Amino acid sequence: MADMGQRAYGQYCGLAHALDVVGERWALLIVRDLLVGPRRYTDLRRGLPRIPTNVLSTRLKALEEADVVWRTVLPRPQGSVVYELTDYGRDLDGIVLALGKWGARTMGDPGPDDIVTPDSLVMALRSTFHPDAAATLRAGYELRIGDIVLNAKVDHGILEVGVGPLPDADLIIDGVSGDAGPVLKALFARELTPAQALETGAIRIGGNPGLLAQFVEMFRI
Amino acid sequence: MADMGQRAYGQYCGLAHALDVVGERWALLIVRDLLVGPRRYTDLRRGLPRIPTNVLSTRLKALEEADVVWRTVLPRPQGSVVYELTDYGRDLDGIVLALGKWGARTMGDPGPDDIVTPDSLVMALRSTFHPDAAATLRAGYELRIGDIVLNAKVDHGILEVGVGPLPDADLIIDGVSGDAGPVLKALFARELTPAQALETGAIRIGGNPGLLAQFVEMFRI
DNA sequence: CTGGATCCCTCACGATACTG
DNA sequence: CAGTATCGTGAGGGATCCAG
Numbered sequence: 001m002a003d004m005g006q007r008a009y010g011q012y013c014g015l016a017h018a019l020d021v022v023g024e025r026w027a028l029l030i031v032r033d034l035l036v037g038p039r040r041y042t043d044l045r046r047g048l049p050r051i052p053t054n055v056l057s058t059r060l061k062a063l064e065e066a067d068v069v070w071r072t073v074l075p076r077p078q079g080s081v082v083y084e085l086t087d088y089g090r091d092l093d094g095i096v097l098a099l100g101k102w103g104a105r106t107m108g109d110p111g112p113d114d115i116v117t118p119d120s121l122v123m124a125l126r127s128t129f130h131p132d133a134a135a136t137l138r139a140g141y142e143l144r145i146g147d148i149v150l151n152a153k154v155d156h157g158i159l160e161v162g163v164g165p166l167p168d169a170d171l172i173i174d175g176v177s178g179d180a181g182p183v184l185k186a187l188f189a190r191e192l193t194p195a196q197a198l199e200t201g202a203i204r205i206g207g208n209p210g211l212l213a214q215f216v217e218m219f220r221i
Numbered sequence: 222m223a224d225m226g227q228r229a230y231g232q233y234c235g236l237a238h239a240l241d242v243v244g245e246r247w248a249l250l251i252v253r254d255l256l257v258g259p260r261r262y263t264d265l266r267r268g269l270p271r272i273p274t275n276v277l278s279t280r281l282k283a284l285e286e287a288d289v290v291w292r293t294v295l296p297r298p299q300g301s302v303v304y305e306l307t308d309y310g311r312d313l314d315g316i317v318l319a320l321g322k323w324g325a326r327t328m329g330d331p332g333p334d335d336i337v338t339p340d341s342l343v344m345a346l347r348s349t350f351h352p353d354a355a356a357t358l359r360a361g362y363e364l365r366i367g368d369i370v371l372n373a374k375v376d377h378g379i380l381e382v383g384v385g386p387l388p389d390a391d392l393i394i395d396g397v398s399g400d401a402g403p404v405l406k407a408l409f410a411r412e413l414t415p416a417q418a419l420e421t422g423a424i425r426i427g428g429n430p431g432l433l434a435q436f437v438e439m440f441r442i
Numbered sequence: 443c444t445g446g447a448t449c450c451c452t453c454a455c456g457a458t459a460c461t462g
Numbered sequence: 463c464a465g466t467a468t469c470g471t472g473a474g475g476g477a478t479c480c481a482g
Binding site: 020 | 253269309345
C-alpha cells in the first residue's frame with residue numbers, strides 16, 4: 001500500500017481500484033482456492049506450486065489489508081494459521097466463476113508441466129454448471145480425476161461441490177488416464193460424447209449409468 | 222505467447238488461462254475502454270495516460286493474438302488504425318462491469334493525480350445501474366463531469382450510455398466542481414442525497430428537476 | 443512440520459526519446 | 463498518428479534458510 005503510488009493506474013475508477021486489489025499476479029488464483037474453503041498457508045502452496053513463497057505471503061498480506069482475506073490463528077490444539085475470505089472477498093465468487101468460464105473457452109490442451117488441482121476443479125465444475133439443465137434433478141456424484149476425488153450434489157438447480165469422496169453417490173465417474181482433465185473438458189465442450197468416452201475407455205463409471213447423459217448435460221463450456 | 226512458458230501459472234484451469242490472456246497489467250483497462258467503442262491507438266493513450274506506449278502496443282498485440290481484439294486499418298479517407306473487441310472480447314462486458322462494481326465499493330477518495338476519463342465513467346454508470354429501478358421509465362440524460370459530457374438513455378430497464386451531449390435530454394446534471402467524481406460516487410453510494418448535492422452547490426441541474434430523485438435511484442454502489 | 447523471511451537474479455514494466 | 467528503440471528499476475521467479 002505504502003509503495004503503491006508509483007505502480008497505481010492513476011484513475012479514479014472502480015475497475016482500476018479492483019485491479020489494485022486483486023489484479024496483481026497470482027492474486028485471483030489465491031482467491032479461487034479460498035473460494036472453495038478456508039486454507040492454510042501450506043494448502044495454498046500445494047494448490048499453487050509455482051508461486052514463490054514471498055509472493056504468496058506478500059499477496060496474503062495485501063489481500064488482508066484490503067479486507068478480502070481474513071487471517072485467523074486457531075486457538076488450540078493446533079495453533080495453526082488459517083486464511084479465509086471475508087464477505088467482501090466472497091463477493092468475488094461470481095466474477096471468478098465467470099472469468100474461469102470465459103477463459104475455458106479458449107483453453108487448449110495442457111502443457112507438459114500443467115497441473116490440475118482439486119480446488120481448480122471444484123471451481124471449474126461450478127463455473128460450467130447450467131442450473132436450468134438440472135431443474136428437476138436431485139442426485140449425488142463422485143468424480144475421480146487422476147488422484148483427485150470430488151463430490152458434487154445437485155438439488156433442483158443448486159450445485160454444491162467439494163473435495164473428497166461421496167460414499168452414497170448415485171453415479172461415480174472415473175477419469176482413468178493421466179489426461180483426465182482434457183477428457184472432462186472435451187465432454188463439457190461437447191467435443192466428445194459420453195458414449196465415446198466410455199467406449200474408448202477414457203472414463204469408467206459406477207453406480208447408475210443412466211445418470212451419465214444428464215450429468216454431462218448440466219455442464220457446458 | 223512464445224515466451225509465456227516461463228511466466229505461465231502452470232495450471233490447466235480456465236481462470237489461469239483467462240489470466241494469461243487478460244490478467245497482465247493494464248489489459249483489462251484497455252478492454253474497458255474498448256467496451257465503450259472502437260478506439261484508435263491515440264484514443265487509448267489518452268484514456269490511459271499512465272500506460273507506457275510499449276506496454277500498450279505489447280498488450281494490443283497479445284490481445285489480438287488471443288482473439289480478444291481486432292485491428293482494422295480503415296481503407297480511406299483516413300487509412301487510420303482502429304482497435305475493437307471481437308465477439309469473444311465483448312463477452313468480457315459483464316465481468317468488467319462486475320469487477321468495476323466490486324472495486325467501487327472500497328474506492329476511497331481520489332488521489333491528487335487520479336483522473337477520470339469518459340470511457341471509465343461510461344462503464345461506471347453501466348456497472349452501477351439497477352434495471353429494476355427503471356422498469357417503467359423512459360428518459361434521456363446528459364451528464365457533465367468536469368469537462369466530460371456523457372449521454373444516457375433509459376428505456377424500460379435498458380440503459381445506454383455514450384460519450385457526448387444529448388441535445389433533447391430530459392434532465393441535465395452538471396457536476397460543477399473539480400471533484401465531481403467523488404460527488405457522483407457519494408450520490409450513488411447514498412452518502413449524499415440529491416437535495417444535499419443541490420443545496421451545497423455540488424451539482425446543478427437543468428431540464429425537469431423532478432427526474433433527479435429517480436435518476437439517483439437507478440444507480441447504486 | 444508449518445509459516446514464513448531472505449537472498450539473488452532476471453525480465454516485465456515504466457519513462458523517455460525517436461521514427462516511418 | 464502509430465508505433466519502435468533504448469535503458470533503468472523493481473516486482474516476480476527460484477532457492478535456501480530460519481523460528482515456533
